[in-house]
Amino acid sequence: MDHRIDRRSLLRLAGIGTLGLTFPSLLSACGAGPSGSGVSNAGKDLAPWPTHVPFPGPAPDAPGDDSGVQPLFLRYPDQVVRSVHDPVGDGSDVTVVVVSYGAPPKPVGDNRYWQAVNAALGVNLKVVVVPDPEYGQKMATLMASGGDLPDMIMFTNLALPHAAEFVQARCADLSEFVGGDAVKEFPNLANLPTYAWKGMGRIGGKLHGIPLERPMPANSLFVNRTAMDAADIPKDWTTEQYLDAMKQLTGDRKWGVGWFKTLFGGLGGITYHAGSLGAPNTWSEGGGAFTSTLTTPQFEQALEVMRKLVEAGTHYPDSLTVSSTDMQSHFHNGTVASMNDGFGSVGLATLKKINGRFALDLGRPYGPQATPWQGPGVFGYVTFKKAESARIKLLLRIVDYLSAPFGTEEYELANYGVEGEHFTKDADGITTTGLYGQENNSLLPTKYLGxxxxxxxxxxxxxxxxxxxxxxxxSLPRSVRNPATGLRSTTEASKGAQLNQIIGDGIAAITFGRKPPSAWKDVVAQWRQAGGDRVADELAAEHAANR
Structure with missing residues (x-):
């Protein structure tokens, strides 16, 4: 099955952050239709955010901080500890629906990773894996059906019309189980940072899901540091140095810039340039009003930089048609020297695909007053079918186990599998085996359950x-959060695709010279008239209600 689809590119437009320039948040993108006041938070009693109780864990080689810098571990912990001490399951079947970005998993009877997870959880996980290209349609069908639901449904950041209404009507309200101090019954869920819960947001004032946390950086510039060092390109650069660098790295059927097309016709990378030049992250809030980044001079400057890259011929020539998967391959093999992608792609999978051809690094923002954009802090969230309290707690224990932090036995199983079969450990840490390539938490996406x-x-x-x-x-101390994260807009939910189409088409037309830069004001005017101004008003009302 071909998994090269532009929906995935849409997610990467702002990495694991906002879905696009008009999508204010994870759940707002899934918000209500014309009668959606029930899912709005305005005027509702708000469930408290879960109390944050950090897991002490092993000492890092370098600490993280409140700006989003992650704790750095150069070595795997010598000893891991248990974080779950009581039985999780009751031997029952647990049905789940979850997205996948890879090949289908091996059947449970032939899959030692799946078997080990079932044994640890004390349940029989019956996993329906939905390939990313089919996810939107499959979820629409599931939400439209009146039949019995699976025990768990995983929602990605992809906009699904009326999903919040569906979640409110047919999925469990978890507020009494995880709101405030109640979450302490599930220590690994209490360890989830508050920004992840806020990134998920409430529905009708209630907590209806468990967030899938992601690091704070959003869309990032992946760079071939080896090629850049060979060309004496500095890590800290000005706008002109960035433009010159992309020219230096272009030639002999290689290009400095690797863009790919998004679902709505725009180009992945606009968020990096907008943040480099100081544009607000999707929206700015002040005096109770929301203003779109699209209306700012900094965003127009970002379009000008992208247009200059095209005029200089530094971009991969098929940028408007190439898929995100193919562009990743072009970056991995050195065809393009830089590519914008979600920060979550910094990992072993990417490094193994690069296979030592060059040193991977991330490009710093180039503007003197940069405001790098943060993501929402979540990749998606997990909901539960309505059930008796005991069943809900069982499902929460499963998610709690799979959310176990780095430095625990549970984390080791969930992320690496069974020692001696999927990985080995020595003084240098974890080394995965060939079997791990066939059985892991990407092919069986337990990482999207917790x-x-x-x-x-x-x-x-x-x-x-x-x-x-x-x-x-x-980069992160200068970064800015989208003030609309966790909020909801009825207009955006019903017209988000149309609004994004207007902006995506406008970005592509101006970047590739089909329209002059002066046409951007007409694009913004069309967006505002089509619903952008109403989105801003609705976000302002939601923001006031969520203070």
Whole structure:
């Protein structure tokens, strides 16, 4: 099955952050239709955010901080501890629906990873894996059906019309189980940072899901540091130095810039340029009003930079048609020297695909007053079918186990599998086996049912981990959050695709010279008239209600 689809590119437009320039948040993108006041938080009694009780864990080689810099671990802990001491399941079947970005998993009878997870959880996980290209349609069908639901449904950041209404009507309200101090019954869920719960947001004032935490950086510029060092390109650069660097890296059927097309016709990377030039992260809030980044001079400057890259011929020539998967391959093999992607792609999978051809690094923002954009802190969330309290608690124990933090036995099983079969350990840490390539938490996506707060640990690649940590320290203190994260807009939910189409088409037309830069004001005017101004008003009302 071909998994090259532009929906995935849409997710990468702002990495694991906002879905696009008009999508204010995870749940607002799934919000209500014309009668959606029931899912609005305005005027509702708000469930308290879960109390944050951090897991002490092993000491990192370099600490994280409140700006989003992750704790750095250059070595795997010598000893891991248990975080779950009581039985999880009751031997019953647990049905789940979850997205997948890879091949289908091996059947449970032939899958030692799946068997080990079932044994640890004390349940029989019956996993329906939905390939990413089919996810939107499959979820629409599931939500439209009146039949019995699976025990767990995983929602990604992809906009699904009326999903919040569906979740409110047919999925369990978890507020009494995880709101405030109640979450302490599930210590690994209490360890999830507050920003992840806020990134997920409430529905009708209630907590209806468990967030899948992601690091704070959003869309990031992945760079071939080896090629850049060979061309004497500095890590800290000005706008002109960035443009010159992309020219230097272009030639002999290689290109400095690797863009790919998004679902709505725009180009992945606009968020990096907008943040480099100081544009607000999707929205700015002041005096109770919301203003779109699209209306700012900094955003127009970002379009000008992208247009200059095209005029100089530094971009991969098929940028408007190439898939995200193919562009990743072009970056991995050195065809393009830089590519914008979600920060979550910093990992072993990417490093193994690069296979030592070059040193991976992240490019720093180039503007003197940069405001790098943060993501919402979540990749998605998990909901439960309505059930008796005992059943809900069982499902919460499953998610709690799979959310166990780095440095625990549970994390080791969930992320690496069974020692001696899927991985080995020595003084240098974890080494995965060939079997791990066939059985892991990507092919059987248990990581989309529960996930630990991310740390920066890249087994076998300590130099890359150090480089990424230095990038975080240089970039994140200046980064800005989208003030609409966790909020909801009825208009955006019903017209989000139309609004994004207007903006995506406008970005592509101006970047590639089909329209002059002056046409951007007409694009923004069309967006505002089509519903952008109403989105801003609705976000302002939600923001006031959520204070």
């Amino acid at each position: 996930t630990a707060p991310a740390v920066l640990h890249l087994p076998g690649y300590p130099d890359v981990a150090k480089s990424v940590h230095e990038w975080q320290k240089a």
